[in-house]
Amino acid sequence: MYWEKYLKVKTLHEAMEILKLYQGKARLIAGGTDLVLQLREKKKRVSVLVDISDLPELQYIKEEHGQIKIGAMTTHSQLAASPLLWEKVIVLAQAASSVGSPQIRNVGTVGGNIVNAQPAADTVVALMALDAKVVVFNNDGGEEKIPFSELFLGVGESKIDPTSQLLKEISFSLLPEMRSSLGRLARRKALALPILNIGIVLSVNKKENRLHEARICVAPVAPVPMRMKEAEKTLLSRKLSDELLISASKAAFDAADPRNSKLRGNTAYRKELVRVMTYRTLKTALATRGGVGDEAGSITV
Amino acid sequence: MKLEVLQFELNARKVSVRVKPDATLLDVLREDLDLTGAKRGCGEGECGACTVLIDGMPVDSCIYPALKAAGKNIETIEGLGTEDNLHPVQKAFLDEGAVQCGFCTPGMILTTTALLAKNQSPSEEEVKVALSGNLCRCTGYTKIINAVKVAARNINKL
Numbered sequence: 001m002y003w004e005k006y007l008k009v010k011t012l013h014e015a016m017e018i019l020k021l022y023q024g025k026a027r028l029i030a031g032g033t034d035l036v037l038q039l040r041e042k043k044k045r046v047s048v049l050v051d052i053s054d055l056p057e058l059q060y061i062k063e064e065h066g067q068i069k070i071g072a073m074t075t076h077s078q079l080a081a082s083p084l085l086w087e088k089v090i091v092l093a094q095a096a097s098s099v100g101s102p103q104i105r106n107v108g109t110v111g112g113n114i115v116n117a118q119p120a121a122d123t124v125v126a127l128m129a130l131d132a133k134v135v136v137f138n139n140d141g142g143e144e145k146i147p148f149s150e151l152f153l154g155v156g157e158s159k160i161d162p163t164s165q166l167l168k169e170i171s172f173s174l175l176p177e178m179r180s181s182l183g184r185l186a187r188r189k190a191l192a193l194p195i196l197n198i199g200i201v202l203s204v205n206k207k208e209n210r211l212h213e214a215r216i217c218v219a220p221v222a223p224v225p226m227r228m229k230e231a232e233k234t235l236l237s238r239k240l241s242d243e244l245l246i247s248a249s250k251a252a253f254d255a256a257d258p259r260n261s262k263l264r265g266n267t268a269y270r271k272e273l274v275r276v277m278t279y280r281t282l283k284t285a286l287a288t289r290g291g292v293g294d295e296a297g298s299i300t301v
Numbered sequence: 302m303k304l305e306v307l308q309f310e311l312n313a314r315k316v317s318v319r320v321k322p323d324a325t326l327l328d329v330l331r332e333d334l335d336l337t338g339a340k341r342g343c344g345e346g347e348c349g350a351c352t353v354l355i356d357g358m359p360v361d362s363c364i365y366p367a368l369k370a371a372g373k374n375i376e377t378i379e380g381l382g383t384e385d386n387l388h389p390v391q392k393a394f395l396d397e398g399a400v401q402c403g404f405c406t407p408g409m410i411l412t413t414t415a416l417l418a419k420n421q422s423p424s425e426e427e428v429k430v431a432l433s434g435n436l437c438r439c440t441g442y443t444k445i446i447n448a449v450k451v452a453a454r455n456i457n458k459l
């Protein structure tokens with residue numbers, strides 16, 4: 001038997017009470033698109049599943065005071081259908097549309113994807129580039145905020161413990177003149193794990209034709225999604241030009257240290273992929289909302 | 302093992318059934334309710350042969366815990382049309398030769414009805430994206446995509 005009890009709760013409070021009662025033997029389940037398989041394969045064990053996926057207070061996408069806030073049980077389909085995200089946070093809308101298949105997106109949630117901590121989870125790569133935070137409820141009644149940069153410990157391992165904690169909300173700030181994009185390479189468009197995912201978020205300074213802020217998150221090139229700090233620094237150092245994007249991509253290439261993988265290709269190939277895809281995704285991000293490049297390698301935003 | 306009572310709406314009828322707590326929706330449909338239209342292909346959420354509609358949305362029932370479906374509205378291929386009165390999507394699949402072995406067909410047809418409920422005249426690209434979670438090993442997809450377009454036209458004429 002994979003689990004002994006399956007409880008669907010009506011309130012957040014009820015969920016936290018059940019976790020407390022079972023002291024580590026119960027865990028939360030969201031869509032279950034990953035968890036059900038992991039339980040079947042005995043990669044995880046649990047006696048009681050507590051289903052929080054239908055709680056309306058965990059399903060929303062809203063903009064408040066320059067921040068986007070997302071309820072943890074929002075499904076990938078809901079994210080992918082959000083006009084707000086397509087208008088302001090393309091990288092996340094693209095990431096949500098890339099997850100699995102329509103059937104998986106209709107059930108799988110953004111919160112589930114985070115807690116499950118797969119090394120290249122599409123929405124996680126996007127949220128990491130967005131410098132997002134999560135709000136977590138503990139079963140002692142306390143609440144904590146954790147930045148994405150501290151959330152992941154290793155493959156399949158996040159700081160959130162679903163036997164005692166509930167991921168409530170994901171939030172991030174919108175940047176001035178924000179541009180973003182997701183670069184994704186996989187064997188086919190649907191139902192294929194990414195060979196490489198790159199999330200890029202930029203804030204452009206149109207007057208000076210340079211960047212205020214640049215964030216690049218790449219996965220999987222390490223056990224957890226990785227921010228390319230050197231490449232980000234390079235991007236802020238000078239005015240925008242094709243040559244600047246090339247040096248930033250080179251910096252990402254230098255920082256990436258993927259292992260040889262039967263599934264994803266060897267180290268040399270994957271490093272080269274980081275270089276090429278960083279460059280291309282930077283270009284696509286800059287081109288959203290009006291940025292253009294010309295033949296001579298100058299870029300105007 | 303203690304069985305749990307699961308209640309939901311299935312093909313427009315209220316259903317109550319006793320299920321194992323760790324059964325999937327596909328298990329319950331096929332084993333307990335004798336609805337064998339939904340197929341088990343991969344059993345892992347990769348092929349869409351087990352697709353059913355939950356509250357109007359295509360879902361892989363092979364990885365969907367049965368008790369998660371409590372209170373929801375489930376549609377399977379058995380609820381769509383009858384032999385003498387086919388649903389327009391079923392008819393289009395037959396007319397266009399979009400069925401070979403038929404294993405993927407219930408899932409394809411349900412996914413198509415969900416698409417056409419939202420979008421009456423989908424583009425070819427939209428059809429492909431909508432069907433991207435349904436694998437077919439026989440047809441090569443051309444005839445399936447064609448059947449979806451024909452179904453859309455026929456429904457719009459109704």
Ligand code: FES
Nearest residue numbers: 342343344349363
């Ligand atoms: S049998 Fe469910 S997706 Fe293949």
Ligand code: FES
Nearest residue numbers: 402405437438439
């Ligand atoms: S008709 Fe045989 S799998 Fe599609």
